[in-house]
Amino acid sequence: MNKKTILSMVLGFASLLPASAQDEWFIEAGGGIQTTFSRDASKLDFGKRLTPLYTIGVGKWFNSLYAVRLQVGGYSLNGMSTSEGLYLRDHKTDGMIYGTYDPVINHVTVNPDGTYRHYLRYVNAHADVMFSLAHLLFHKDGKFDVLPAVGMGYARAFAYRGSASTNSLTANFSVAAKYRVLKSLDVNFEVSSALMPDHFDGRITGKTYEPTLGVSLGLSYRFGSKKAAKPANSSRCLKRCGKRSRKAVVDTVYMVEKIIERPVYQDRIVEKQVTKKQEPYRLGSLSFAFASANPRSDQKTVFANIADYLKNNPKARIRLDGYADKATGSERTNLMLSIRRTDKVRNILIEQYGIAPSRIEAQAVGCTAQPYDDNELNRVVIVYALP
Structure with missing residues (x-):
């Protein structure tokens, strides 16, 4: 699945959402700490594995139950590496080639046991669907709410201290606890995780995914006031959604035809020698x-x-x-x-x-x-x- 397919799915899903009188947009920003669970990361002291995490997002509540959010987050991750595995060279000069030599060792101190610190700088942009447990379970709008979210995104690791730049598709999960302090302002505490593919840190170790875990504290500002949503099964909504649904299906099929021409792992396997x-x-x-x-x-x-x-x-x-x-x-x-x-x-x-x-x-x-x-x-x- 490539980036164009992800974008098509997100736009197609958004076009299927029912319109409502609750046209409430929001923006949010937060900061906290994060860590990675990549191979050999546990060999680094836990305190040294903690790195800053910054997030910023924008979203829209379509009714009292769910919203769609686009969030961008990241900054840095610290892990550990060893001589085991294959490492990605700088693709600007060598192409997507994996070798046993890790350029990172030229920029860090190698420990007597052969381990060394692996620094990453990255950003992860993802589209999420959020749900309100207060409305789902208790059918009321109070000051406190819990918002689980799930989505897919794109992560870019930048070339830094010997690490090569990589591009990855990610699966993202989070749970946010929000408390309303003002009419349009919420304080939110969020626990989030992203599943990164094996090659995200430029190293192939055989793991299917390398997850991250982060916690952040931030603010959300809501534009407009909440109103009762129109029924999702009204004739007007069904007519409009039907038209959008057919368009979304056509767009999705078009993108599927595109990805048949490009292998899933094309961006991580040698195509030709330099x-x-x-x-x-x-x-x-x-x-x-x-x-x-x-x-x-x-x-x-x-x-x-x-x-x-x-x-x-x-x-x-x-x-x-x-x-x-x-x-x-x-x-x-x-x-x-x-x-x-x-x-x-x-x-x-x-x-x-x-x-x-x-x-x-x-x-x-x-x-x-x-x-x-x-x-x-x-x-x-x-x-x-x-x-």
């Missing part, structure tokens, strides 16, 4: 069985030849490109399989042949590129000598 003046040359290739991350047993000669090359050329470095055949499995499954294959080859060269880790780069291609016409041959890690 051309350089001196091209790497192929040293050899290591083949794998179907769905296996272990090289075939007859590949020892290839390993020995690669190790001899590195020992005879002390300054030489190599790169491992991991592939999977596209005839079987989904793109995500094949991406993770190619990650495991490059990790396995890299570990064998380090542990069994004594090659220094700094001389080996690794990147996962998955199945978006196929070096051979035969599907079985694409279950491979190709080894290149770097210029």
Whole structure:
């Protein structure tokens, strides 16, 4: 699902909402603290994981029960990283390429156990549907209300202290407690969470989602006074909603046709190599069985030849490109399989042949590129000598 599809769904949903005499807009702003639950974040002291959170939003109550809100929030997140996993390089120069080297280590202090701080700067814009529990449960409008909300959004992590910029779709959840202090002014305390995809922090670890959790205190200002809503099933509303509904369906189908042309994980998988003046040359290739991350047993000669090359050329470095055949499995499954294959080859060269880790780069291609016409041959890690 891409950004255009999300926007189409939000606009389509808004067009289906019933019109009412309660035409009440509101704006809100708040600040607080947040933390992330990314892989290895627990290795950082909890106090150091807490970072500032700022939010600003605008919305509209369509009747006494629900509202639609557009909120923008974020600022910074602190996590921990290790040498395990794959890291996104700067896409402005290298394309969307994942490798085992994390540029963040050039900007932070690495601890004796191999862990190091991972800083992020980000913003998350999301559209939410909010509900009033006071009206839903008690059918009254008092000074206090609890407002759960759910929505979808878009997060942008910016290039900062070695972290590459990324784009992600998010799922957002929150619960806000509001207390009316003036006729048009509310104080609100909100607990919010966003589910970020695995690649949000520029690191692939195998987790499906990496959630955040934040708490904030803020103010909401309401324009206009609440009036009784018109019945949602009036003939006038049904006629108007019917027209909008048909338009929303057409728009949604159009966007679905668009996303068929673009794979879901296109923004996180290698499409092509960046051309350089001196091209790497192929040293050899290591083949794998179907769905296996272990090289075939007859590949020892290839390993020995690669190790001899590195020992005879002390300054030489190599790169491992991991592939999977596209005839079987989904793109995500094949991406993770190619990650495991490059990790396995890299570990064998380090542990069994004594090659220094700094001389080996690794990147996962998955199945978006196929070096051979035969599907079985694409279950491979190709080894290149770097210029």
